[in-house]
Amino acid sequence: MLQLRSKETLDHGDRGWLKARHHFIVSAEGNPANGPLGALVVWNDDEIAPGSGFGRHSHADMEIVTYVRQGAVTHEDSAGNLGRTVAGDVQVMSAGSGISHSEHNRDDDPLKLFQIWLLPRQRGGTPRWDTRKFPKADRAGHLIELASGNPENAEALMIRADARVLGATLLARTTLTHTPSAHLRHTYLAPAQGAILVNGQRVAVGDGIAAIDEPKLIITAIENAEFILVDAA
Template identity: 35%
Template sequence: MLKKINSSNMGSSDLGWLKSKFHFSFAEYYNPDNIQFGVLRVINDDLIQPQTGFEMHPHRDMEIITYVINGELTHGDSMGNRNTITRGHVQYMSAGTGVFHSEHNLGNDILRLLQIWIYPNKYGLTPNYGDYRFNWEERKNKWFHMVSGIDGNAPVKIHQDVNIYSLDLDEGKEINFPVKTGRQAYLVQIEGTSIINNIELTDRDAMEIVEEELTINAVKQSHFLIIEMKKTT
């Protein structure tokens, strides 16, 4: 099963300093038929103006992954962490029993990022944070496995049976991705244009996949993120 999600049909918000596309119900965007996909609860595609950001605020019982597309993201939290990451880098926070954090764009350019929330496999975990400065070339014309469950082999490990891959595919190149029996996946066309199983995706579009292999052709240079997980009934 494949279902294209056109970016023009997603929720949106414009606060001036922050412009967002909501893949799932979030903030003022509420659609009872679009709350989550499996254990994936949130994907927000955010554009944050320079010298602005999210002030200190709380979270709990959620696995939060942030993927930077362009610009600089500076993180601070109540655990004493403060770090800045840039394009292609990832930060991970297990909110667990509760944590306060802030996220700012202290650079001179617009910051674009994907904010991803995933339900944990159990509640009441000890809060945790990490950031990972991956080499861009690791995803050049190949799937780069960035995130896995605790028992997986990706650099970032979260408390859920989920795998997250990124890919930068050159124009004219083709690649496959198998979504196996008992599994489902959510793909984001971050940048570029592609044809996936005869369906065209452009910047910021997405696709739900259940138990089906993908054949991806890059019509233009294409940047993807795919979140693969156990199928839910």
């Protein structure tokens, strides 16, 4: 089953410094059609103004993956981590038993990112944070894992969830096929750039598409495109 979530159907907000679209419902007043997909419960498309950001706040029992689309995000947390993640790269935070952190745009240009929240396999655990570079050339024409709940995948950032986060870039009129793992029956995909066809349905920047129990996804770039895809139990 496929469900196109066009940008017009997404909940959104504008605080001035923050412009956000929510691919998944985040409040009782939101669009009930855009519910969670198994372990995947949040996918926010945020634009953060220069010199602003999220002040210190707390999380627990959540796996948070941030994909930076434009600019750079500066992270600082109560575990002593301090880091900067730039466009094309990824950071992950396992909130575990509890952690407080801040996320800021210290640069002069707007920061654009996808923030993806996944339920962990089990509650608690020691909080952790990590970041890694993922050159776009390495994912030209094929998907690579950016974050994974499979501890055997040393190339991806570790998350404590039954899920994996993948990314790819495609030149116009090229195609790739994605076959979800048998135990990860929920898939969500959103372009970071350009427009694509997913099993014949057009998905452009600002949109997303959910797939449940689809045996394969045939993804074709209408124009040069970049996209992020999550498989979740």
